[in-house]
Amino acid sequence: MHWPIDLIVLTFVIFCAIAAISVKDLLGTAILFGAYSFVMCLLWAVMGAVDVAFTEASVGAGVSTVFFVAAVFRTSRRTKD
Amino acid sequence: MKFLGFIVVCLTGTLLLYGTGEFPDWGDPDSPASIHLSNYYIEKAVEETQVPNLVTAVLADYRGFDTMFETAVVFCAGLACFLLLRDFREKKERFYRHTPTRVILHVKDSKKVLKTGKEFEHMDKDWVPSDLIIRTVCRILIPFIQIYALYVVAHGDFSPGGGFQGGVIFGSSLILLAISYDLKTLVRRIKEKVLGIYAALGVLIYVGIGAICMAMGGNFLDYSKLVPIVPGDPHHIRALGMLGVEIGVGIAVTAAMVIIYINIVSEGKHDEGL
Numbered sequence: 001m002h003w004p005i006d007l008i009v010l011t012f013v014i015f016c017a018i019a020a021i022s023v024k025d026l027l028g029t030a031i032l033f034g035a036y037s038f039v040m041c042l043l044w045a046v047m048g049a050v051d052v053a054f055t056e057a058s059v060g061a062g063v064s065t066v067f068f069v070a071a072v073f074r075t076s077r078r079t080k081d
Numbered sequence: 082m083k084f085l086g087f088i089v090v091c092l093t094g095t096l097l098l099y100g101t102g103e104f105p106d107w108g109d110p111d112s113p114a115s116i117h118l119s120n121y122y123i124e125k126a127v128e129e130t131q132v133p134n135l136v137t138a139v140l141a142d143y144r145g146f147d148t149m150f151e152t153a154v155v156f157c158a159g160l161a162c163f164l165l166l167r168d169f170r171e172k173k174e175r176f177y178r179h180t181p182t183r184v185i186l187h188v189k190d191s192k193k194v195l196k197t198g199k200e201f202e203h204m205d206k207d208w209v210p211s212d213l214i215i216r217t218v219c220r221i222l223i224p225f226i227q228i229y230a231l232y233v234v235a236h237g238d239f240s241p242g243g244g245f246q247g248g249v250i251f252g253s254s255l256i257l258l259a260i261s262y263d264l265k266t267l268v269r270r271i272k273e274k275v276l277g278i279y280a281a282l283g284v285l286i287y288v289g290i291g292a293i294c295m296a297m298g299g300n301f302l303d304y305s306k307l308v309p310i311v312p313g314d315p316h317h318i319r320a321l322g323m324l325g326v327e328i329g330v331g332i333a334v335t336a337a338m339v340i341i342y343i344n345i346v347s348e349g350k351h352d353e354g355l
């Protein structure tokens with residue numbers, strides 16, 4: 001019964017990745033990137049790599065999102081292209 | 082140009098997908114990764130190290146040298162952020178609020194520093210500190226996050242987690258303090274010098290444990306040589322060595338995360354920011 005979860009999560013990962021590079025608002029991109037990391041963390045957990053999932057959740061979805069938001073706060077919120 | 086980029090991305094993607102066809106199946110017992118070292122780790126790690134979590138045993142003991150340089154990389158990231166962004170010039174403009182009358186003062190001369198306290202409170206130019214509910218919730222939440230971070234570091238031998246994750250969680254609790262109050266609160270509580278010393282101290286603990294092992298006549302990071310100087314059950318010596326190393330990693334990562342955050346968000350001024 002693993003494959004449907006796998007497939008749903010994988011679809012969501014790709015969806016988040018495409019959304020993150022196509023959104024013009026950089027703050028939105030930061031949030032989407034956090035969502036991407038979190039879904040990726042679910043994928044690791046499904047595959048049984050709990051340590052990697054934990055790292056992904058704390059570093060990818062936690063701190064790096066904050067760093068991105070901080071960087072957006074100090075630069076500009078809109079992309080040029 | 083955009084079209085060209087799209088074609089390049091598509092080509093690279095196709096090549097990568099083509100490359101994955103050669104990969105062994107997921108969980109394949111005959112894959113090269115599972116036939117050489119994995120068997121040894123799975124059969125012997127618990128017996129040799131008394132650590133139930135194999136991932137921690139591999140990361141902190143069998144491949145301790147690797148993890149040491151990962152810690153050094155995190156330390157270097159903090160150092161690079163400091164060197165690139167830190168700006169020691171004083172900020173000229175400041176805003177204060179006169180607490181009894183709620184009048185906002187705009188001080189343009191940097192030499193005139195008003196004493197903040199009962200009468201005046203400091204205000205950020207671009208970030209208005211958030212309201213009472215957020216402050217209260219974060220104040221209640223932060224100690225629990227920190228306790229959990231310490232638990233993750235201390236319990237890394239038995240459950241998922243370890244120095245990196247625990248350090249990151251501890252660092253984010255401090256960042257949460259800066260976001261829910263203001264940056265000044267965090268900077269006042271943890272001085273910049275202390276953060277730098279902690280980041281270096283974490284790496285030093287790791288390297289120091291390795292060096293002590295060498296001084297006791299073993300290889301670098303061979304924890305089993307620590308038996309004469311560490312009290313307790315000699316069978317658990319490698320687990321204790323790993324714990325010491327993880328504590329070092331945790332301290333270094335915590336300090337590095339906070340250094341990176343403060344430098345990015347205040348443009349290196351350590352004064353005002355998110």
